[in-house]
Amino acid sequence: MLRIPCPFCGVRDEIEFRYRGDASVARPAAQADASEFFRYVYERANPLGWHAEWWLHVGGCRQLLRLERHTLTHEIRAVAVAAAAEPAR
Amino acid sequence: MDPVVPLPAAAPVRTRSGHYSFWRLLREGLRGQRGWRPAWVKAAPRPRYKVVIVGGGGHGLATAYYLAREFGITDVAVLEKGPIGLGNVGRNTTIVRSNYFQPPNIRFYEYSLRLWESFEQQLNFNAMVSQRGTLNLFHTEAQRDLFTRRANQMRLLGVDAEPVTREGVRALVPLVDLDNGRYPVLGGFLQPRGGTVRHDAVAWGYARGASERGVDIIEQCEVTGLRRADGRITGVETARGFIGADTVCLAVAGFSSRLAAMADVRLPIETHVLQAWVSEAIKPVLDVVLTYGAGHFYVSQSDKGGLVFGGAIDGYNTYAQRGTLPMAEEVAAAAVTLLPGLARLQVLRQWGGIMDMSMDGSPIISRTPVAGLVLNGGWCYGGFKAIPAGGMTTAHLIATGNPHPLAAHLGLERFAAGRTLDERGVGPFPYAH
Helix, strand or coil, X not given: CCEEEECCCEEEEHHHCEEEEECCCCCCCCCCCHHHHHHHHCCECXXXXXXXXXXXXXXXXXXXXXXXXXXXXXXXXXXXXXHHHCCCC | CCCCCCCCCCCCCCCCCCCCCHHHHHHHHHCCCCCCCCCCCECCCCCEEEEEEECCCHHHHHHHHHHHHHHCCCCEEEECCCCCCCCHHHCCCCEECCCCCCHHHHHHHHHHHHHHHHHHHHHCXXXXXXXXXXXXXXXXXXXXXXXXXXXXXXXXXXXXXXXXXXXXXXXXXXXXXXXXXCCCCCEEEEECCCEECCHHHHHHHHHHHHHHCXXXXXXXXXXXXXXXXXXEEEEEEECCEEEEEEEEEXXXXXXXXXXXXXXXXXXXXEEEEEEEEEEEECCCCCCCEEECCCCCCEEEECCCCEEEEEEEECCCCCCCCCCCHHHHHHHHHHHHHHCHHHCCCCEEEEEEEEEEEECCCCCEEEECCCECEEEEECCCCCCCXXXXXXXXXXXXXXXXXXXXXHXXXXXXXXXXXXXXXXXXXXXXXXXXX
């Protein structure tokens, strides 16, 4: 069981959250060509190690969080609110 | 099904370990069991091979076997970082079936099922192939329509699929609580030729067949780098030194992204963990492979008597070969909803294996942007049943340079080209199989 430190709700069980995948991929500009969209939609670094990822706290504050979590030890070293973590587009 | 590619003819078997038969068993029994020889040879690496296969699991060993048997290519090494057969091929729920919906999937997995049907005769190895049938239950009328459509699609391609009524389900599996309060069972659909195969024997059988034909099976030989020159693969760096190769095939599902990254190739794959459980052994209660339609749960009973069951992946990227408890709870809840009689059964063991979850839920058997580097991966959590077909089609790709007709749709280029094979129809998410 992951215990995720939500900035609003405190440390909560993973079952309150929904995993939303890799947070390191960035949507290309609307005019970008197909190969850039291919990389965005399909290709993943899939690291063994630290992984930036989105978790939606559906069973709590409903905020989208950006975690840095280790994919072998499951240690969580950073949590940020998506709005603050994500650059404006 | 029209045999797109005819099944291979039986090959003569003459192995160092001798022909296995009832008479051999009797003879060895009378002679104090002193005549048995190791089934396969533990080789030391040579400096160079025509083909190096990374990964001594089901797909790697099967690829080596079919390369040697079907294509006469025996200058082959299979490199395994630990002992062979201890990865996902020895850690799964052993189910084989071809009850898919998309025609390319039906053809591919049906070819695999046919190879399973002749596996023991071809390899002279007892893999306890048991075609006990796979029964998928449905719980709503919409689900009945969906399953009917899937069964019809299978039958159009000549694959066996039969509707089963509620009473039929009761007769097949008396344990099922047909009238459970949340999801009453309306019926099911059965693939009579589906079933289970002894997974360890699959690794050992292919290893024996490949080794006898001259393939080197090299254990304790972790690959640490892929060497390239002018955009072409030239060999692999390993824990036991550099090994040159004309072709390198990655068959390391779970770790495909890591190995491909050694050649700067990025894949449409995420690594996730799938758990499975085995209960204490009980008397025979279940003689089909049963899947629940209102949750993710599948179960069969092993010949030892334990119930072998599993569910979905835990759901977030991980390389940890262990599972966490929320999925265990979800699977247990599904189990006792469907089969309340199991509620007091104790779980004997649990394990987690890591999966290549591809972005369309379908496998990848493909060339890569690096010449001479071939990938067999992306099996999601359905790789076991595909081992014979995966090995045969990967061997075909390596030997001829062209995809096998039954796996031509499984190339990496399908993602960029918009030809994904999305069995579930849910879009680009690495959660499906």
